[in-house]
Structure formats: C-alpha cells, structure tokens
Amino acid sequence: MTSEDSGNRSRTHTTNGRSAEPGPTQPADPEPGTSPTAAGSGAHPRADGDAQAGDLSLRTKEGRKSFWTNIVAVWLGTTMEYVDFALYGLASGLVFGDVFFPGQTPVIALLSSFATYAVGFIARPIGALVLGRVGDKKGRKFIMVFTVLLMGLSTTALGLLPTYQQVGMLAPILLLVCRLCQGFGAGAELSGGAVMLAEYAPVRHRGLVSSLIGVGSNTGTLLASGVWLLVLLLPHGKLIAWGWRIPFVVSILIALFAVYLRQSMQETPAFRSYQENRKKEEAILARSGKAEAKDEGGWKAFFVMLGLRIGENGPSYIAQSFLVGYVVTLGVTKSVPTTAVLIASVLGFAVIPFSGWLSDRFGRRITYRAFCALLAVYAFPAFWLLQSRNVWTVSAVIIVGMCLGSLGIFGVQAAYGVELFGIQHRYSRMAVAKELGSILSGGTAPMVASALLAATGSWVPLAAYFCIMAAIGLVTTFLAPETRGRDLTLVEDAI
Template sequence: MSDLQSSVDSHKKSAAEQRLATPEGRREFIKATLSCWLGTTMEYVDFALYGLAAGLVFGDVFFPELTQTIALLSSFATYSVGFIARPIGAVFFGRMGDRKGRKFVLVTTIALMGISTTLIGFIPSYATIGLWAPLMLVILRFVQGFGAGAELSGATVMLGEYAPPRHRGLIASIIGIGSNSGTLVASAVWLLVLMLDPEDVNSWGWRIPFILSALIAVAATLIRRHVRETPVFEQEQNESKQSDSQTTNAKQAPAAKASFLARNKAFFVMLGLRIGENGPSYLAQGFVIGYVVKILHVNKTVATTAVFVASLLGFFVIPFAGWLSDRYGRRIVYRWFCFLLMLYAVPAYMFLETRDPFIVASIIVVGMCLASLGIFGVQAAYGVELFGVRNRYSKMALAKELGGILSGGTAALVASALFDHYKTWWPIAIYFVLMAGIGFITTFFAPETRGRDLNAVEDAI
C-alpha cells in the first residue's frame, strides 16, 4: 500500500526532515526531545512511586485494619482509579491536542500530574484522619490519571512527529527511556527510603519520593513552555488553511463510505497492541512487588533492587528495540516480544515460589526487560504511524488508555483477587499469557507502518 511505503523512498523530504535541515530546527528537536523525556519521566515516576508504595506500605498506612491480602487488594484498587481517569483525560485533552496543538496540552498535563503527585506525599495517615485518608488518596489518584491520560500519547506524538522517518523507531523510543527513567528514579529513591527503620518508613519516609517528584515536574513544565509545535502539525495546519472545502470533502469521502470496522481498524489494532504490552508490564513491574513482599515474604530490597537493575538495563533495551523496528519493521518485532512474554509467564511465577533472592530478582528483571521496556520501545513509533494526522492525538490516546484500563489498570487488582481465591500462582500466570496473547494475535491483523508519511490524512489499514 502506497501510504505505508517508507518516506525515504520519496524525493520529497518530510516536514521533520525539512526542519532538521536548519540549525534552529536541530535546536528545536533537542528541546522537544528533552521536554518529552522529562514529561514521560514524570508520568512514570508517578506510577512507579505509587506502584511501589501500594505494594510496600500503603496497606499499612491507609488500610491498617484489613488482612495482608485484602489490604494489598485495596491498595491496588486505589491504584486502578488512576487508570479509570486516564481515558477521560485522553478524550478531553486528545481532542484539544488535535485542534490547538500538541504543545498546549502537554504543558497542562505535566502541571496536573506534578501537583497531584506531590500532594499525595502530604496526605495524613488513616490513624490520623480515618477514612478521609484513603478518600483523599483516591481523589488525587484520579487527578493524576486525568492528566496522565494525554501525557504519554501526547509526548509520543510530539517526538514521533519531530523524528525523521528513517530513524523514527529509534527516536520515538526515547519515550520509553523516559518511562524507564521514571521507574529508575522511583526505585532509587525507594531504595534509600527503605534504609530507614520500618516504623520511620511507614510514618514519614514514604512521603519523601512523592514530594521530591515536584522537581521533575517544574523542570519539564519550564522547558515545555518554550518548545515549538511539531513540524507535522504545523504543515497540516498550513495545508488546511490553503485547501478549500471541496478538496477537504474529497479527502474525507473514502472514509465516509467505508464500514465502521474499516474506519476504526487502526484504533482496534492499537487497543490490542496496548493490552498485549500494558497488562504484562504491570504484572511484571507492579503486582509482582507486592506479591513477593507481602505473600512470599521476600525482603523488600530484593524486589526494589531488581526494578532498579532492570531500569538501568532499559537504557540499552529500549533504544535497541526501537532500532530493531526501524531495521526489520514494527509488526514482526512487536510479535516476537509478545511471543516471548507468553513463554515467560509460567516458568516465571513457578520459580518465584523458590523465594531465592537471586532467582526472584532475575525473574523481575527479565519480565521488565520484555514487557515494560523492550515492547514499549517498539510501540511508540508504531502507535504514531497507525493514525492519520487530523485525529492522531485523540485516537491514539483513547486507544492506549482504554487498553490500559482493560489490562494494566486492572492487572494488579485481578491478579490479587485470583490469588485470594485460588491461593496459588498458576491462575495469575494464565492471566499473564492471555494478555500477552492478545497482543500477539493483534499483530496478524496490524499493518506494517515503518516510515509512513505522518501527514497522511487516512489511518493505516
């Protein structure tokens, strides 16, 4: 299909290549890359901090009157609230981003996320104000998710639209490095916090990571205020002003005659790809922390150290996955990552039962490298290329966040409930395989999009 052919085969330079040809354009590219990296770092600091806190201390701080298993379940239930808010934010901010531009939205979302995350660190405990404590936690978690619903997709769109087609997979994977940086920062700070006495951790130590996250939010906000709009969006706006209504109607005619499934195929493809990545990611990175600490009674530092090590490896794994997608194509690389996750699940949860610190840490590291790092490095460029320019932000954000609710947002909650009911690991492993399998099957219906012209109006089908 001609709209999927690499733009490098064309004599006409893309909007991104034209801007990068000037010194000023290269400076704008660096500034945009830095702002996207910091913004995504902020988002994943939020979620990694909350995931670690939910697994390590929130049960004791906000749900002290419940059993260990039910307290863990309640902690991850509040974790899921953020995912419920994300698609609402995706719809609200995504439509705004397609109309007013990527930059306008990204400045707003980073401010919302930063404020809500910082305020979590100031919530009094259940022992101090009773039920108001978990209620305030839920409210701030909702606001956090509302902003995050457009943050990841917006940063991905901005960086993808800034990148030259030939290296879009590699450059867009910087979004994954941002998420990895957030996880690294969160786990590093938590390692320091866990050096305190357990009583100090539960009373005030857990607050430190949330309060310090304000530093990243402020830096990202200041940089984003001075970032220029993406070259792809600027070109689309110029072309829209120059075209008359007849030309516009002619462009939209094929889509209007197509079936509902044909018009929205890219949306459903993104939904399936997201489920295959996000569910296993949050099981490998979020649920497993609480599982090995609260259920298997492995030392807290083992899981936290494993997350830290995996985050360090991510600075190699993520760009390598993006480079592979530039070299061999988005679809085949994504398919292989999903397949490897399906093979990983059963032996991983089986060997966690050994409670051996080295084995437990290795399982967490491998799981994160496959689900939270590698596959995410491919998804960035793939998602941007799946959608047409006029609805890219809104469609991609909604597909990602709905996929997040159906997988990552409920993964820890479902896994906790499965263990509470069956008292064994194998239903969790099967659940893991099923979600990775959805991503694997989706790749057989997904188009190859490597190097696609991002100013194309139609979605890739």
C-alpha cells in the first residue's frame, strides 16, 4: 500500500485490538497555501466541532494554565538534558583527562574521557525502551518528572566526584556510572517532551508548539557554553583543582526548578482520554471473562521514524561537530568555526519555531522533504567552498548547515514523529527509533567522516557521506504519510 493510500484510507478506531466507531480519515498532502482545515488536512471532522482533546482542554482557564505550565516545564527539562551533555562533552575535552585519567599520554587520556562520553549514547536507547514503555502505561507526566530528576542528580553528582588522586580507579568508575544514569534518563526525555507538547497543543499549531522542544536543546547548549567560558577564565591550576566542578554543581538549580514545574503539570488530554477508554474496555472484558487483547500494532512507523532520524541527525552532527574540527585542519583559526556555531545557535531561536510553523502551514511531509532535499543539495558545494579557507565563506557554510540540519529539520521532526504513532505505544516506539537513529547516524557520523578523511585525504567522500544520509531522510518522506492534524487519541499508527 502506498503512503498516499495509507494517508487517505478510512481508519477504524481501535483500542487494545477492539473495534469502535470509525475514526477520522487521514488526508492526502494538502495543496500549498491551504489552511489546515482546507483540503481536509487539518483538524479532522469530529462530532465536537473539529476539536481534538488538546483544543477542548484549552477552552477552560485551568486548561490554558496547564498548557503554559507544560510548555515551560518541558523547555526547562530539555534545557537540562542538553546542559548535561554539553557540560560533559566540554569537560571531556578540557579537564577530565587530567582529573580522572592522570598518568596517561594526552591522547589516551582524551580517548578515555570521550569513551565515557560515548557510554551515554549507548544507554539512551535502553532508557528510551524502558522508560518509554512506562510512559505508555503510567502516563507522560510520571516519566517526565523522573527523567529530569535523574539527569539533574547525575549531573550534580559529577561535580562532587572524588578525583583519581583521591580514590584511584574508583573515580573513573563513578564517572562512568554517572554517565550511564545521564544517558538512561536522556533516552526518554527528548521524545517525552515532544509527546507532551504535541498531545497538549492546539491541532492548528501543533507543529509550532512541538518544535519548542528544539528551543530547549538550543538553550541548554548555549547555557553550558556560556558557563564554561566563564569558568575557563580561572587559572589552569584552580580550574583543575576545583573550578571544573562549578558548572555541574550549579546545574542543580535548573533541575530543581524543572522538577517543581513538572510536578505541577497535568497529564495530556490525549492520554487521559486513552486511559478512560482503556478502563471502560477492561471493565467490559472483565465482565465477559475475555482476556485483554494484545497490542498488535505494526512497525512501519518505527522504521519510517528511523529513516527520518538518520536524514536529520547525521547531517546535524557533521555540521555542528565535524566541520568545526575539519576547517581547523585546513588552517582556519579556531575562533572562526566556534563563532559560527554560536551565531547559528542564536539564530536557532527563530529557525526552529519557524520550521514548525511551516509544517503547520504546508504539511509535515512536504516541509521535511524540502529540508532533506536542501541538505542533499548543500553537501558538495559546502565542502568545496570550505576549501577556500575564507573566514566569511567558512562561517556562512557552517551557519547554513546548522540552520538546515541541526535546527530547521529538527523543528519539523518533533510533531511529525509524534503523529506517526498510535497513542498505545507512541512514547516507547518513537523514543527507541529516535535513539537508534541517533546512534546509526549522528553518534557515529563524526567518527566515520574522520575515517574517510584519513583514508582518502579528500573532501569528496565527506560530501558524499553527508549527501547519502540526507538522501535517506528524503527517500523516507516518500514512504511516509502526511500526518498534519492527525487525531492523537487514535490507537493505530498513521502508516
């Protein structure tokens, strides 16, 4: 069945495998320029006047208050996640070799530091699977409070760890444990935040509201970089002795505020509706003596999400990580790529919500497809222009690459990913698909690119690798349905 067929066919609303009333139909791609309700691609026809659960909850003062509380709480939690990873990444390259792996050669100490950094990425899909399943059973709020608390405590603990000189090998072991806890919590944080925002958002603005999860990640990266710039003003001796602990310990303030806000959050209207229907069906099954039907959802949406993630995350990590070191090897001053990344991050506060708005205006699929196509076209000219070593050209290439790959496409992905999955397994399957996609693309992209450069000494394989990953995302959009405005209380996947 083609994606167009799956987008247009009528669906039967099922809960736990039982049929109920026919649900809304999935529309085909809208014509450019039409509104969400035009061309049948926005809010689906419903008896309650085209309103979905999120829209109905916003009709009350309490609902609107909960909506804004959830937005701020999710934003702070995502900020916390990216503060964690950015702080650790910077510390790995700057001080952890001296603090936790002394006596090693500089290269071995650096590799050891980044090895513990990589462990966090390995733990993320495990956290996505375990915590995502709990989130699908117990609710989004419970996991969102747990993840931000776990990450906050783990990051603060890093700043309180004893050094190698104090406890020997126990120090790097404790460092590894903290990193595993960070990764375990982070695996469910980003996807959980996207689910929370999307399930609470008004249907017409779901893309814009969901994209704010990316604003949180941008905030965390900038905040961590700013704090580290201040700490690096300390003399080297004081930095190694105690200065490096400051960013980690101070992060507890963000974590505590985020936990406070998340405890006051309300469960999403979509999940509350699902729980109510589930309880009714369980009562009916109990009276009839029948066993509860198992979740028989397919896995097409999982692999679609995996492909979309590869098309975004691989180019993203090359643009914001690999290119920074690559241009330095070409003889460009280190301050040039660093400044370019900073400028792109600031622009992200506009680019991310704008891309989410575009997906509300024109549709998720066409917007995602456009970003992937632009990334594929960008690849070869970008690497060719970097060879000029011109300050302005290099800066422009990095800024454009980050705005397309790291920021713009990520803003579209938030709502698209949520709408692809049925509510019964949305949290767990989307989270696992995203984290596996990250490992297969973003997590390994800098390493693969470095190996290609070392093996060939040419920029052409680098551009080809970048283009291939973007093309995977592009091709995936032709296998995916349009999901804009989809009823998020549906149990079945969109494909």
